[in-house]
Amino acid sequence: MADRLWFLIPELILLVGAITCAIGGLVNTAAIRRGVGFIACAFLAVACISIPFVYTTEHLATADTLLPNIGKYVKFFAALIGILLVMTSGGLMDRKYEHAIAKGKATFSALRTSGGEYHALLLLSIAGVMLICEARDLIWLFLALELVSLPTYVMVAISRWSKVAQEAAMKYFFLGAVSAALMLYGFALLYGATGTFVFTEMVDVFAAQRAEGGISVFGQIGLLLAIFGLCYKIAAAPMHLYAPDVYQGASAAVTAFLAFIPKTAGMLAIIMLCTLVGWDENGLPPAIEMALWVVAVLTMLLGNIGALLQTSAQRMLGYSSIAHSGYMLIGVIAGPPLGIVAVLVYLVIYGATNTSAFATLACLSRDGDRVDSLEDISGLHKRSPLAATSLAVSCGSLLGIPPLFGFWGKLLLFAAGIAAGQLLLVLIAVVASAISAWYYLRLIGLSLLSSTTPRSEGVSVTLRWPLIAAVLSAIIAIGGPLVLTSLMADAEQAVVMPEE
Amino acid sequence: MIEMISIFSSLLAMPAVPPAEVLSASDLSWAGFIVWMPLLSLVLCGLCAAFKVQSKAPAIITIVCLGTSFLLTLLLWNSYTQPETIHLFDWLQVHWDDGSFVANFALYVDSLTLLWMLFVTGLGTMIAVYASEYMEHDVGKGYARFFAGISVFLFAMTCLVMGDNLLMLYLGWEGVGFASYWLIGYFYQKPSAVAAAKKAFIVNRIGDVGLALAIYFIWSTFGTVQYDEITTVLRSESYDASFGGWTVHAIPYLLMLAAFGKSAQLPLYVWLPDAMEGPTPVSALIHAATMVTAGVYLIIRTYPLFMLDEYALPTVAWVGGLTAFLAATIGMAQYDIKRIMAYSTISQLGYMFLGLGVITSYGAAYHVFTHAFFKAVLFLTCGAIMHGFAGQLDLRRISGLRKMKGWKIVSYTMLIGCLCLAGFPFTSGYFSKDAILAEAFVTQGPGFKFLGWLAIFTAGLTAYYTFRVWFRVCAGPVHFEPGDELHGDDPKSFRPHAPRFAINFVLITISLGALLAALPYFVPNETETIQGGWVAEMVYDSPAYAGVPQVAHAAIDSHDVGHGTIEQTVGHGDILGMDPHKAMYYISAIVGFIGIAIALFFHLLNRGAADKLRSKLLSSRLTRWLPTAMENKWYVDEVYIALIRSPLWILGKFFSLFDKYIIDGAFVNGIAALPRAGARWFSPLHNGAVQSYAISMIGGAVLIALLMLYMPEIVSYLQSLSSQQTEVEQAMLLMGGMP
């Protein structure tokens, strides 16, 4: 047990960080309150730094999880992108309130601030993602997943002044509960099918079943339901319906978070569940594979098609986020090593570039109000070339224009798909990518090419930290390919199964 | 009389010139300057244009350069002993393992080349001299451009004639077409000139395509495009009648297409009359004397290839004969003297092709030679008149020119030209035309006799319309009206500008040449086996002809009723029981006299009669079509527009709309609209209501899960369904019942 706790050091660091943030947010000193973001960043950075020391060879030898190395990769990048996400929300919380306090128009009241709890929840949610990596049985997995989800419900609702955000939070929560129920039912069936919760034991049971001619129906139904439940986390069809509403309703920084952290968690969980049954030379068991196939196709097409008609930038990016889950499912279907590696690499690339897009939106405001309509970013290049360029670069990367980072991610996924013989699936992905060009180009065109409209004239960059985050992730989108080789090497190492 | 057939047979016995000897020519490299001098002239004229030289320098440059070319040609002719290739530089060479396409920039000098080059450079120089005065109103404006155009033309023409391969010929071929475009469109602000230039280029392009395809065929059949090598192949042992399959039969027809385009034969003659929009020296040089004879040159050059198909030469003969007749009828009804000359050119070119078709390349070449001189004279006199009378060309508005001061030389040189053209006895045109006419009766072929009679009749028409011009313009009472190019002169006090020294000098020189062109007929040639004088020797000494006995043999053996045979007793035709060569002396003289006499009556003695006759013909419903059709050029242009131009244009318009609305609109934008349509289709799903989301999500998940779980069962059920169906169908089929 002590060995397993050793691997939780990053999570523990974040836990301490969360507590620190929660307290710091309630301090009377404005400087400390504003410094909560830095505290969160610092803890995330420490968690990052700790990882090479945690995952040493000798400790790994004692690990008893299914994919012992995956934690190193996921935790590191979750924390790293977590820093970007914290920056994205920098200055967003309590903006008006703090402003009023600074001017002396209001006095500080612990009940009216939310900065501290926001950061605490954020760190907790990231810690949840990290915990998934260490799951060795279904219960742990479920708890970790809920640790990821529950803070996000609050985060969506944390914009208390916004009715849209409240509505979004409600939807997110209710539907999240439904999906969790679905997943839990699936887990229960899995237990029924295998008689155990422990992954390593389940693997053996499933292997035995497969050798005898196929996984039992209970097992199949259980897996399917669990996967569908997880589809909610990654916003894959048909569980994607909440995503546009929620992504639109939440503030941009929160949406950036939603689009990455729960998605990573869901993806990881799906990979783990699939690892339980394993990929043989024909891939996953037919029913699972077909289900994932249908889900992937629906997700790619519905996501990209849905984005076409949108007028809200966040909603459009929400649909785009749905579509990206579809692409990633290709990697899951393709299976290890290349497919899973591709998914892991893609998660990082997607996290970085997608954050940039939302961060650009987060840094903008009109008279202190959030901007959301596409028209608001029209002619952005005239007011802030930096923000406009960042948005364009991130859209280009999401679209997969070479040589930006996003292209390489897609290349890996397509290569994995083709190498798994999923030609039709890849062709559909190709068509979906082509469709996505429409709306990404629209965003690029609006930000870099269009002229200012009367409505968009008042929009300007008011927040510094989100802009820095946007620029940083745009730089990652451009310069990322330089570290692609080592990133891929890390991902390859992450999916190495322990020697039997 | 030239005994064509005996020459043929004698050629059979002649030893062929081995190609190895042909290629040994290092001492003649200076001949390249015949080609380079016009190019030099072009460059210098271009510089003059660029620096806006305000003097006659371009003319002088051109005259000097072209004169040098002519002198060099004379020198070359003088030192000529046997066909030689003069390599200038490698142009296009593609080699691979065991094949190659070689077309060097090299000159091939044989007697045929020299014959052509002599009058091309000679007349070119003279016409440049003429133009130096004719174009002087444009000094400093388009003067340099004009002479640059002349230089381009001469350069291209020398390439065409002197090139040692078909690709060089093609270079010259398109080059002269381009020069023609340049010069016809000289008055580029005149829409009609621009249109005419365009038409010339495009119609010629149609022919060029034929030539290009012919080159492909020749190369794919013979593996070379060099004349001497083609000859070698044809002469080789491996050659037999079936050589090359069907492709060899296509070659002559494609070459014909090219030749007919360039030489303005049916049905591609429409560009030549319009080409008269160019300055007159251009018409004289390009559209009468030299360029339009390129088609004749091409066919003579590739004559052996025409032997490869049974019907090739008869086709040439028929097209030539019909063109000669048709153009003559149109010429009779025109009033613009330059246009009359243009139609007469088409008609005379028709004679040349008739000559080629009835296997007298000698006659054709001789006619080219004489025609070059007398038609140049005629055009240049027309030009002088046009120049002097402010663009007036209507033969009804000028009369009695020979009685005006300063116009004597013009009138009488024109008379010389007319006499030659009409085939007046003992002029050059008389001998050259007779050679062709007689051969139409000598050689046996499909309808050749008819063509012969048609040509004789046409000769009468020619005499008539030629002298119609002369009697109207030069004879009769003095009367004139100025044209519309007054350049500020008052039309009432208008005085004709009589030509000065340069024009008169050129007119005299060339008309002398036209007269003297009869002489070569009597000059004995060195080779005793050939009869027919110097020109005959020049033609028959070309390996393109002499080196292909086997082709000729094959062509003759392959069909018995062909175009003449070697054996005189079998093949030599007759006319009214007489030897055609002798009979033609009398017949053509008589026909010519009749034609001149009719012209004399209608256009000098009783000028009103012609108009009366015309109105009489017009008034009768039965005969109205004849003058109308003749005056309207038999509506060939209109037919072209109706059958080709308009449909293509409409097609273009249709395609343009098709492109916009079907391909781009329906096909491309339609596909692009699909995702958006899909988006509209799916958008009600996102209605914002939590409960419906939940139902969709759970429902969808369960649906997919069930579908997947029972997939094998579903598939097998579907399969069983379809197999049942086919069983049922088969059963029904077996019963012979309903489908």
Added chain:
Amino acid sequence: MTLWLLLLIPLVGAACIFVTKASIAKWIALGVSSFVLVVSILMAVQFDQWGTSQTGLVSHVAWLSQLGVTLDVGVDSVALLLVLLTTLLTPLCVWGSFTAITSRRKEYYAWLLILETAMLGVFSAQDLILFYVSFELTLVPMFFLIAIYGGKNRAHASVKFFIYTFTGSLFTLAGFVYVAWQYQVSQYGVWSFAIHDLAQFASTSLSYSEQCWILLAMLAGFAVKIPVFPVHTWLPLAHTEAPTAGSVILAGVLLKLGTFGVYRFVLPMVPEALVAYAPAIAVLAIIGILYAALICWVQDDIKKLVAYSSISHLGFCVLGLVALNPIALEGAVLYMINHGLSTGALFFLIGMMYERYHTRDMNSIGGLAKKMPVWSFFMVFFVLASVGLPGLNGFISEFMCLMGTFIATADASQWPGVLGPEYAAIAAIGMVLAAMYLLIMVGKVVFGKLKEPNQDGALSSLPTDLSPREIGILVPLAALCIWIGVQPTVLTDAMRGSVEEVLAPYPRLVQQEQEAPSTPIVLEKEDQHG
């Protein structure tokens, strides 16, 4: 490393432009692109592999080793010729934009330089992915050049251009990856995207139906780029809206990326499929030749006319590519260069006219020979080069392409092909039509009575006729047109080895095809889970 240097210099230049003042951006761009030109000429002089099939100037740069993706560059003779075309046209385009571009100058020149890098990358890539990356990267600068500096309808044009070509090439990428996967299977798990390896593997080891699918996938990208009828409609739109330099680059180099792709990938990779599909491709090319030519005839917009003429002209090039014999293929490669020179120059000329009169409507302008003799001279000159007047460059390549098509019959002794005289004869009609529409255009714009559109005020500070700068742009192009027209053998000899190596397997395959014709259309779907 020279090639990498060549690729990076423009990028460095673009970076420099971003940190300097807008007013000197153009000089930096001109300096950098001229420097690249000089470097590339020096490279060409030092190049030892002229006339052979070898790849020279190779440099290996490791990259994504897990997938076998490398950044290897190198050029063979054909690619180097196209590199030279690119490095020549770019400085001319920069120079040509000096007066035309007045706003957002820094971006403009930076994009031009990035575009140069991308184009050079396409020609010099020795790795499929590097090729694809460069191929796609060309879209981005071009998208911005059209979208920022284009005409009225620029937004639509740029988006259509981008999406159309992007969509097409995604299929190409899928095809490439498929080949690489099959290679990986045969190599027991070692991935490679090296063009040479894959071409060799694909041509020998892939089944016929696989080759057909890959052929179609590659054509999806390349045919759109070339463009081949019926996927050509983006081109007229893009050309009409693009700024002058954009049109020049688009016609001069970008369209050649498609034909180069066919040369580089389709010919060596999928020979069996190509033999079966060549007639179909040739028919499309011929339809394109005639169809576009007839559309040219009825155009009023001069730029659209030249754009459609590009479609028509490139039909000849495609015909040469699928005729499968050296003369046609050399002609096709030469055609790429020639079309770049002459059509590029035509777009320059139209741009110069547009800068002065702000119209491209041939009905509202005419008789410019009177007012702009120098411009008119060059216009006529390049139209003639385009029409294919012998002695100028266009003729040689057109002649060779048609000739190669003509002799590409099954019974030809040396290089049997699947086309033949009938294809050449029908395509040759395009020669007449080309003369027709181009001369009509010249007749309207250059000749005739002087007609100028009503200009509202002083629209242009340019002199009436061409300025020395503009003449300086046109003269090198004209000189090259003449030089290639007179000395094409220098170029055809230079590319011989490469061309013959590409064509080596074809005679045997054509013979096989002749003996046992394969079905050209594969309709049965691949098993999606196979």
